[in-house]
Amino acid sequence: xxxxxxxxxxxxxxxxxxxxxxxxxxxxxxxxxxxxxxxxxxxxxxxxxxxxxxxxxxxxxxxxxxxxxxxxxxxxxxxxxxxxxxxxxxxxxxxxxxxxxxxxxxxxxx
Amino acid sequence: xxxxxxxxxxxxxxxxxxxxxxxxxxxxxxxxxxxxxxxxxxxxxxxxxxxxxxxxxxxxxxxxxxxxxxxxxxxxxxxxxxxxxxxxxxxxxxxxxxxxxxxxxxxxxxxxxxxxxxxxxxxxxxxxxxxxxxxxxxxxxxxxxxxxxxxxxxxxxxxxxxxxxxxxxx
Numbered sequence: 001x002x003x004x005x006x007x008x009x010x011x012x013x014x015x016x017x018x019x020x021x022x023x024x025x026x027x028x029x030x031x032x033x034x035x036x037x038x039x040x041x042x043x044x045x046x047x048x049x050x051x052x053x054x055x056x057x058x059x060x061x062x063x064x065x066x067x068x069x070x071x072x073x074x075x076x077x078x079x080x081x082x083x084x085x086x087x088x089x090x091x092x093x094x095x096x097x098x099x100x101x102x103x104x105x106x107x108x109x110x
Numbered sequence: 111x112x113x114x115x116x117x118x119x120x121x122x123x124x125x126x127x128x129x130x131x132x133x134x135x136x137x138x139x140x141x142x143x144x145x146x147x148x149x150x151x152x153x154x155x156x157x158x159x160x161x162x163x164x165x166x167x168x169x170x171x172x173x174x175x176x177x178x179x180x181x182x183x184x185x186x187x188x189x190x191x192x193x194x195x196x197x198x199x200x201x202x203x204x205x206x207x208x209x210x211x212x213x214x215x216x217x218x219x220x221x222x223x224x225x226x227x228x229x230x231x232x233x234x235x236x237x238x239x240x241x242x243x244x245x246x247x248x249x250x251x252x253x254x255x256x257x258x259x260x261x262x263x264x265x266x267x268x269x270x271x272x273x274x275x276x277x278x279x280x
Contacts, residue, residue, distance in 0.1 A: 047185070
């Protein structure tokens, strides 16, 4: 388990820029860059992606026998894309989507 | 980024997550009442069975109300999974005690979502939930009164028959 944590931290530095979600300047679309695979998403698809990520219990990657290899398979955009995610991908994406929607909470509170 | 999110969502994202949990709870309540209706039917409590069939429908309507509210305000509502439902009860009093405990649990859940909406300044969801707060008072009162009917009657078959008959007007 500690080796796995070390690999995750190392990968976070090496692959810091290859997972990102950016908003289009011209229209109401998001572009998801996943290791140079570009996926276009509308808001609803982004929300669905966020909910699927939130449903992943990351503890099963470390403390359980049910997901020994730490792999998650997620279908996106009405089954037009399939992502195979490792533990560090899941952690990164959870953080990215949390940050995207945290701006809404800030706006409502201010 | 925040303009696009606010443009698509009329309510807070945290409220949506909590309401999806509440959908599951209402659906589980509906399934629980169906199990109770089945038990009452088997034990010969005809009017109690009808009462619980209706309660099951009510809970499903509550669930649909929340479901539509989420979808109408930009969120995604999820059709819930029901875990194992209990079909074993020791007596008709046990049935109504379980039902009352279930309603109190739902009330507490509604109140905690309400509190969270207040903290997050989600006024729209707070107003939506006011109906549920009032409705839960009625649900608890209904179960409490029904429980009292069976606690006060005797344990003989004729007493139980008469108490069940009273449930037709409940």
